[in-house]
Structure formats: structure tokens, C-alpha cells
Amino acid sequence: MTKYAKKILEIVEDSHSHMTAEQVFDALRQTYPKVVLATVYNNLNRLWEEERIRKISVEGMPDRYDRIKRHNHLVCKGCGKLLDVDLSDLTEQLQKQVGIPILAYDLKLVYLCDECKNKLQQKGT
Structure with a gap:
């Protein structure tokens, strides 16, 4: 390296x-x-x-x-800000559902951060 x-x-x-x-x-x-x-x-x-x-x-x-390190992310739909979220390792549960080995996954949960929510509310008033 x-x-x-x-x-x-x-x-x-x-x-x-x-x-x-x-x-x-x-x-x-x-x-x-x-x-x-x-x-x-x-x-x-x-x-x-x-x-x-x-x-x-x-x-x-x-x-x-x-x-x-295994963790997932919250992604703001408005500004793209990323936050870490620990949902524990879901690999075993996902493998049971799909019935095949999963090598990895990348979970992104979409939300609206407080700043973006406030901007939307201000535009609406």
C-alpha cells in the first residue's frame, strides 16, 4: 500500500x-x-x-x-446529509427471506432533516 x-x-x-x-x-x-x-x-x-x-x-x-464497519445510513432527501444508524446486522434475516447467501448490503433510509423540513414549512407559509 x-x-x-x-x-x-x-x-x-x-x-x-x-x-x-x-x-x-x-x-x-x-x-x-x-x-x-x-x-x-x-x-x-x-x-x-x-x-x-x-x-x-x-x-x-x-x-x-x-x-x-457494518452500519447503515439515513439520507436526507433534501440536502443529502448522511447520518449513521445502527440497526444491527440484518444479513441473517435477509438471507432467510431470499433463501440465498448475501455477501453484503447497503441500506439507506431516506428522511427529511430538520433544516429541510423547516425550509419546506417556510415556503408553505
Whole structure:
């Protein structure tokens, strides 16, 4: 693993904010000021392909990256804000329902955060 990949993995694992590639790039530049954005994208993709990090895709938003520890997400339909939610591991229950082994799943629960709810209410008044 390259020095960049090691540091990127550390940044993602230490963060609980579901960072975009650009945010990872900004954090990495504090240690390696001459790093280029393409290096960050390449390493994020490699780490994701190696299943060392998770990639979270939400339509209309940039991909975000997260630690691999099993957890699920609440996604605001308005602004795309992500929050972690621990529903325990549902793999066994899902496997019983579908009758085949499940390798992994990515559960995203859609909601409306308080800020977006308030904006909608203000528009309605």
C-alpha cells in the first residue's frame, strides 16, 4: 500500500462525516501538500475495490466514503446529509427471506432533516 493510500485510509477511518473525495484531498494535503486530486480518486477507488472502505452513492450528490464497519445510513432527501444508524446486522434475516447467501448490503433510509423540513414549512407559509 502506498503512503497516500495508508494516509487516505486513516483519514476515512478516523472521520465520521462521510467525506467526499475533495474533502479527503483537503485533509491529505495537510500531510502531503503536493498531492494531486487524481491521486486521491485513484487511491479511494482502489481502497473501495479492495473493500477497505465503503463508497456511498446518493443520486445527484458526489460519492462519499466511509469506514467499513457494518452500519447503515439515513439520507436526507433534501440536502443529502448522511447520518449513521445502527440497526444491527440484518444479513441473517435477509438471507432467510431470499433463501440465498448475501455477501453484503447497503441500506439507506431516506428522511427529511430538520433544516429541510423547516425550509419546506417556510415556503408553505
